Amino acid sequence: MTFNWILEAPPDKDRVAFSFDTRVRMTYGELDVRTRQYARALGELGLRKGDRLGLMLFNDAEYVPLFLAAARLGVITVRLNFRLAPAELAFILADSGTSVVIVHGSLADRVAPVRHKAGVGTYVVLPDTDDPVPEWASPFDVLRGREPLADLPELGEQDPMSLLYTSGTTGSPKGAVWTHRNTVAVATAQALRWQFSEDTVALVPGPIYHAGGFEAVVAPALLMHGRGVFLPSGNFTVDRLLEVLRTEQVTDCLLFPFMLNELLHRQDLEERLPTSLRRLILGGDTLMPSTAEEVKRRLPGVKLTQVYGLTEGGAIATTLEDADFLAQPKSIGRPLPLAEARVVTPLGEPAAVGEVGEIEVRGPAVSQGYWNRPDATRTTFHEGWCRTGDLGYVNADGFLHLAGRAKDMIRSGGENIYPAEVEKVLATHPQVLEAAVVAVPDTRYTEVGCAVVVTEADQAVDADALRAFCRERLAGYKVPKYFVFADELPRNASGKILKFRLRETHAAIESEVDREKTTT
Structure with a gap:
């Protein structure tokens, strides 16, 4: 099974698949047609199964259709961080062998200085203003107006879907290979843990290029034929978040701790949160117990979940659920369904209860390795386990705790x-x-x-x-x-x-x- 199943077997083509900033909504039927149109256009640009497509875009209504079009074509998407400096961008494009890049118009100046060094054959610019498209690029119109591609290639669950580049501990970014199996597995695990359904409306305020912007929370919503909701990139405000939560009747929302802290500073929070909201999912560092207590006091109808993971390890490996927040302060919880986590000593032996060691995770969501990095792959992945580089311990109740970061991240x-x-x-x-x-x-x-x-x-x-x-x-x-x-x-x-x-x-x-x- 590939992640493309979400468009091949929707129960209702008129059901909304995703919405962007309340301005754009696209049904499963519309998304199916749009992705087939883009798949044909990408093929006309020369992309074939196994080729790499770079997306250097802000959160945009076109991002998800382009990403899923590539997935249906068997093309591997390199989701580029739009904050990258030119030198970083050139390295990743060359390292991945990306042949086509779709770039937001306002980011073209960042691409221009290094475009000859990256080995990319074709650049397509998504318009931002009425400014002319650079002479070295094609307008986005080359992708529009095509007939939907009827004959999509046969794909398997081990076919790569994304290259997600992580900053390197030795100074060079590495591309974690995400297969369709990885994406389906982590989406299934989250859907099981949080009981997602067709009625789930999941919002992620962060960038789609991030594993925490698509694979976390949104992917399981789409797998269950619910709805994903995205915010524009940058200029995050609590007012805008509250407006989107209410307009879209969001049920589950991923936030980073600083966003939750800003939310809690609002005196009118209780009145403005929609009654549809049932869960706040926290990524990043663990919450202070006082923050968790305030959420429970002010928002008793909203469940709180803390997640822990890393790109290579399947985006989310463990979760601390609402019922355990006060009893297990600062814990990162227990493994998701289908996942395992353990703590090992420097000799690679299982650590005793309370003994600090390195956290390792494994399961079908764990990446198969790094792109063109056999040595780094052997270092990080062994016998099915992924070394996280984080230090932790398991307490007597079986809950995992962070104790530090082996990589000083x-x-x-x-x-x-x-x-x-x-x-x-x-x-x-x-x-x-x-x-x-x-x-x-x-x-x-x-x-x-x-x-x-x-x-x-x-x-x-x-x-x-x-x-x-x-x-x-x-x-x-x-x-x-x-x-x-x-x-x-x-x-x-x-x-x-x-x-x-x-x-x-x-x-x-x-x-x-x-x-x-x-x-x-």
């Missing part, structure tokens, strides 16, 4: 940031001798990056210059919020940088900066 506003990637960029600055990037607390985004920099003794550089340097080479969300300078970095006897010391030293940097602003 920063989770900021729903995005994963790998310090090694940022440090690699900082190391290329002529005035930087060495740098270490660590996570520090942030009121809005839970965590942000703080770069501790050692410069050449006879050369000076300021934070603004380093920030600008990083912005030219990294997606904006990866650029550290804070830059501090030191004479040296703390190290142990083996010369390894003691990042925990840096985290402790700069944990209060947000309040220190706020005090400086107040006094000046």
Whole structure:
């Protein structure tokens, strides 16, 4: 079974499949026709089964039809983060062997400097304004007005559906291969856990390029022939969220912790939330117990769920359900149906109850490996298990808890940031001798990056210059919020940088900066 089943066997073609920002609604019947039209057009651009199609788009009404059209054609979609810097974009396009890219008009300037380096044969621009399409690209009209493709290729569950690139712990992004089987499996597991049905209306406010923007929450809704709801990219506001929740009569909503915190600041929240809402699903870092208590006090009819997972590990591996929030504070719960999770010692042996080790997950939703990265695949995936790089332990009640991050990953506003990637960029600055990037607390985004920099003794550089340097080479969300300078970095006897010391030293940097602003 492939994920294309959702369009091949809908019980009612007039049922709404997805809506975008309350402005566009598309039924299953309309989505079937649109995806077949786009499948024909993509084929006319030369794409065949196994080829790669890049989508560098904001959340848009055309995103899901294009993605599913590629899936029906057997084309592998490379869902590109629209925040990528040109150099990052060029690397991913070349690494994946993408031959056609559909790009939003406002992002064309980001593509232009690297288009010759990426090896892409065709660019198609989705219009943003009346500005002319660049001479090196084709207008989006080349995809419109085609006859629906009747003879779709035969596909199997092991055929790849997506390449989802994750930031690299060693500085190079890696494409996790997502097959139809992976997508169906994680969608089935979520639908079983949360009892999704045709009446489910699931909203995701984050970017569709993210596993948390499609595979989480929306994919299971579509699998059950319910409805997915998307918001436009950027400029998230609680007012707009509340408006869409009510207009679309959303039943299940995925949020990141900073979004929930902003929601709880609304004094009129109880009056504005629709009675249809039955569940809030939290991605990213675990909630503070006080936040969970406030949700239960103010919204007693709404269930709360915390999810944990990673792109390679099937997007969602474990969940902490509503009934366990207060009894198991800060836990990340238990595995989804069809999934397994365990904690192992450095020797690869099962850890004892309460013993900290590395979390591993396995199941049919786990990626089959990295695109063209056999060494990295062998390192991360072994005997069916996926090494998460996160440290954790299982308590006596069988609940999984996070204890730290083996890879020092920063989770900021729903995005994963790998310090090694940022440090690699900082190391290329002529005035930087060495740098270490660590996570520090942030009121809005839970965590942000703080770069501790050692410069050449006879050369000076300021934070603004380093920030600008990083912005030219990294997606904006990866650029550290804070830059501090030191004479040296703390190290142990083996010369390894003691990042925990840096985290402790700069944990209060947000309040220190706020005090400086107040006094000046």
